[in-house]
Amino acid sequence: xxxxxxxxxxxxxxxxxxxxxxxxxxxxxxxxxxxxxxxxxxxxxxxxxxxxxxxxxxxxxxxxxxxxxxxxxxxxxxxxxxxxxxxxxxxxxxxxxxxxxxxxxxxxxxxxxxxxxxxxxxxxxxxxxxxxxxxxxxxxxxxxxxxxxxxxxxxxxxxxxxxxxxxxxxxxxxxxxxxxxxxxxxxxxxxxxxxxxxxxxxxxxxxxxxxxxxxxxxxxxxxxxxxxxxxxxxxxxxxxxxxxxxxxxxxxxxxxxxxxxxxxxxxxxxxxxxxxxxxxxxxxxxxxxxxxxxxxxxxxxxxxxxxxxxxxxxxxxxxxxxxxxxxxxxxxxxxxxxxxxxxxxxxxxxxxxxxxxxxxxxxxxxxxxxxxxxxxxxxxxxxxxxxxxxxxxxxxxxxxxxxxxxxxxxxxxxxxxxxxxxxxxxxxxxxxxxxxxxxxxxxxxxxxxxxxxxxxxxxxxxxxxxxxxxxxxxxxxxxxxxxxxxxxxxxxxxxxxxxxxxxxxxxxxxxxxxxxxxxxxxxxxxxxxxxx
Numbered sequence: 001x002x003x004x005x006x007x008x009x010x011x012x013x014x015x016x017x018x019x020x021x022x023x024x025x026x027x028x029x030x031x032x033x034x035x036x037x038x039x040x041x042x043x044x045x046x047x048x049x050x051x052x053x054x055x056x057x058x059x060x061x062x063x064x065x066x067x068x069x070x071x072x073x074x075x076x077x078x079x080x081x082x083x084x085x086x087x088x089x090x091x092x093x094x095x096x097x098x099x100x101x102x103x104x105x106x107x108x109x110x111x112x113x114x115x116x117x118x119x120x121x122x123x124x125x126x127x128x129x130x131x132x133x134x135x136x137x138x139x140x141x142x143x144x145x146x147x148x149x150x151x152x153x154x155x156x157x158x159x160x161x162x163x164x165x166x167x168x169x170x171x172x173x174x175x176x177x178x179x180x181x182x183x184x185x186x187x188x189x190x191x192x193x194x195x196x197x198x199x200x201x202x203x204x205x206x207x208x209x210x211x212x213x214x215x216x217x218x219x220x221x222x223x224x225x226x227x228x229x230x231x232x233x234x235x236x237x238x239x240x241x242x243x244x245x246x247x248x249x250x251x252x253x254x255x256x257x258x259x260x261x262x263x264x265x266x267x268x269x270x271x272x273x274x275x276x277x278x279x280x281x282x283x284x285x286x287x288x289x290x291x292x293x294x295x296x297x298x299x300x301x302x303x304x305x306x307x308x309x310x311x312x313x314x315x316x317x318x319x320x321x322x323x324x325x326x327x328x329x330x331x332x333x334x335x336x337x338x339x340x341x342x343x344x345x346x347x348x349x350x351x352x353x354x355x356x357x358x359x360x361x362x363x364x365x366x367x368x369x370x371x372x373x374x375x376x377x378x379x380x381x382x383x384x385x386x387x388x389x390x391x392x393x394x395x396x397x398x399x400x401x402x403x404x405x406x407x408x409x410x411x412x413x414x415x416x417x418x419x420x421x422x423x424x425x426x427x428x429x430x431x432x433x434x435x436x437x438x439x440x441x442x443x444x445x446x447x448x449x450x451x452x453x454x455x456x457x458x459x460x461x462x463x464x465x466x467x468x469x470x471x472x473x474x475x476x477x478x479x480x481x482x483x484x485x486x487x488x489x490x491x492x493x494x495x496x497x498x499x500x501x502x503x504x505x506x507x508x509x510x511x512x513x514x515x516x517x518x519x520x521x522x523x524x525x526x527x528x529x530x531x532x
Contacts, residue, residue, distance in 0.1 A: 001352050005370045008410050012385035013240065013377070019233040019388055032234040045216040046238060052128055052203075052212060053196040056135035060192045063136065063287050064143025065185070069173075070284050072151040075271050077281040082288055089291035090141035091514050093471040093488065095201025096507045098134050099495045100294030101125050102205065103301055103504075110297075126208045134202050137291040139192040146188035150181040190250040194243060198378035200474035201488075205495060213239050214380045214474060221384050221478060229388055236381040243376045295511060302504035319501035323490075323509070326502065329483070330490040331509070337401060337486065338469045341408040345416040346462045348409070350451055353420030353458075358429075374411050379474025382407060387478065399481045407479055408469045415468065416461040423457025424450075467517045471510060 023029045036042040067086075071079055104111045105125035115122040125133065154177065162172045178185070200214040207215060213235065220232035272280065305314040323331070352371070356364050374382060386407060390397035397403040427450065435445040473488040480489055487510050494503035 001367060008406055009374055012389045015389050016233050016385040017237050019230060020237040022230055032230050036234055036238060045211040045213050048211060049197055049213040052131050053193050055132045056139065056196040057189050057193045059136040060140040060143050061189060063140040065147050067284055068144045068148035068151055070280055072148050073270055074280055075269050075277055076284055077277060082284060085288050085292050086141045086144055088295060091518060092295060092511050093473060094134060094138045094199050095205060095473055096298060097138050097294040098202040098205045099503060100297040101134055103297050103500060126206050128210050130206045131203050135196045139195055142191045143188040146184040147181050150184035154180050186250050186253055193246060194376060200380055200477060201492060214378055217380045217384060218478065232384055236384050239378050239381050247376050298504050298507045301500065302508040306501040319505035322502050323505045327490045330485045330487055333484055334470055334486040337404055338466055340405045341469050342462050342466045344409050345413045345465050346458055348413060349416035349420040349458055349461065350454055352417050353424050356421055357424045371417055372414055375414050380478055382411060383475045383478030401484050404476065404479050404484055407475045408472065411475060412465040412468045415465040419457045419461025420454060423454050427453055463517050463520055467514050470513060
């Protein structure tokens with residue numbers, strides 16, 4: 001595992017960082033970084049990325065925290081339906097949400113035309129405000145899920161003690177409840193910020209000249225394919241440094257404000273009067289209904305009649321007939337590459353989890369840290385680093401399906417390993433020891449006993465990894481070529497060519513596969529702590 005990570009994570013990233021210090025003539029220089037800090041074209045993209053990520057995270061917190069508090073503390077109606085809709089709104093990649101909002105609020109979107117028809121001035125969703133809106137609606141479920149889980153475990157005696165001391169409800173929330181959920185909240189905000197900072201598809205579709213760092217890195221990479229990649233490496237290096245700094249800041253804040261409770265007496269759900277209960281239910285469903293709207297739009301659009309890029313009234317299967325005829329190779333690539341990556345992640349996940357749990361040491365601790373490193377690396381950065389290293393002999397992988405599978409394993413294996421570690425920590429050593437005491441060799445004991453008991457947790461994590469892989473765009477857009485295009489690439493190209501019908505059909509297919517995969521993962525996770 002160390003060799004794998006050194007070869008496909010540490011070495012490519014180190015090469016990318018080194019490459020940023022060389023000019024076109026191969027001389028060591030800081031010229032690239034000086035240009036980045038001096039030229040507005042470059043540094044404005046960094047400012048834009050931080051601005052978009054900050055506001056997306058802020059609005060996600062403003063939606064997710066109150067929503068989590070409402071659902072865990074009050075008897076609002078249809079709570080189960082609400083939770084399902086929130087998870088459904090989270091499961092599709094952001095670029096599909098951006099594409100759906102183009103159908104609704106684009107220059108010729110359904111809602112845009114309706115608003116202009118009734119005299120309400122509205123231009124379109126394009127621009128930085130639209131990107132923030134899409135990120136907020138896509139990522140607030142992260143905040144909701146983290147905070148609601150934390151709220152369910154808070155010891156109610158602390159809140160009751162605060163109330164007995166005369167604190168108002170708002171004072172209790174601000175001085176007792178929020179500090180107790182701060183570790184979970186900070187983890188959720190980190191995830192939202194990192195997702196917003198690293199996403200490529202949404203700013204590429206909605207930016208229209210508003211540059212963010214992933215788009216800038218991709219454009220520098222594409223423009224310099226025939227020359228040197230120093231500026232693309234520099235932009236990628238800046239992204240990597242910023243991502244790492246944000247992670248350290250989040251961990252520092254969490255370590256400074258670490259609160260814990262026994263969780264013996266969880267808070268009771270308050271029974272509200274009928275009218276107040278319905279009012280809070282309606283308030284809770286407003287953001288959820290908006291966030292699920294892209295999914296419904298994509299599904300409905302995929303069945304609309306169309307002539308060229310224009311939709312007409314009535315329904316048909318023309319869009320699905322077109323994708324079967326036009327992009328069958330992309331569909332086959334998506335599933336074959338993802339299955340290959342999933343098989344590798346299952347084998348590696350089982351073996352690495354065993355080492356981490358059963359053979360803990362400083363060495364395995366270092367291994368665990370390196371495994372989580374790709375979690376904070378933007379997809380475009382990883383793709384560019386792999387291209388730089390494997391674009392020449394003796395190991396020439398650029399343009400092959402192998403480099404895509406390697407990239408998918410590197411980026412998504414952390415899900416499989418975390419779930420494998422979780423299930424193995426639940427298994428007592430006594431079962432293995434009993435098998436060995438009966439004369440079964442340790443290796444045979446592992447495969448016949450331990451590995452079999454780990455299967456539920458391993459498979460649940462592997463399927464989550466599979467879901468992330470089939471929806472992956474930012475890494476694939478850098479590494480693919482015509483013969484290795486995937487469904488996400490096909491959706492991206494169909495939307496850019498204004499073929500929204502085929503794009504909607506492909507997005508619906510991808511969403512259906514994602515939903516089916518999550519259902520299967522839920523079944524495997526029974527008896528495992530990985531998915532709740």
